[in-house]
Amino acid sequence: SISSTPSIVRYDDGYWASIVPENRLTIISSDIPPVRCPSTGECSLEVVELDREILSRISSILGIGVEKILMLCVSLMGICSGVTIKILVLGEPGEVVKLFSDKRGEVFRLLAETYGSP
Secondary structure, three states: OOOOOOEEEEOOOOOEEEEEEEOOEEEEEEEEEEEEOOOOOOOOEEEEEOOHHHHHHHHHHHOOOEEEEEEEEEEEOOEEEEEEEEEEEEOOHHHHHHHHHHHHHHHHHHHHHHHOOO
């Protein structure tokens, strides 16, 4: 359960992220440029846990231990598309916000290269 109030970070390019500290984790929720969802099911509203390889690559980009990444997928013009991610990170919120803010473009590029655009 999420017990803390999120901090919202708005970026100049129109994207945003919310940061929620929860026990020893920090949860980053961010909208992303739409990518094809790595889903095999119906796609009216679906949450998909991204695989270990992507988790490892995003951990490497951010330079911090990522525990789990979830992608929220919806149908955009008939294509199952990821539009939001939640990244669960071991780390202090201030450090996590700085790392994500500095590297989010690389995270977005990795998702686009891996899954393709819708």
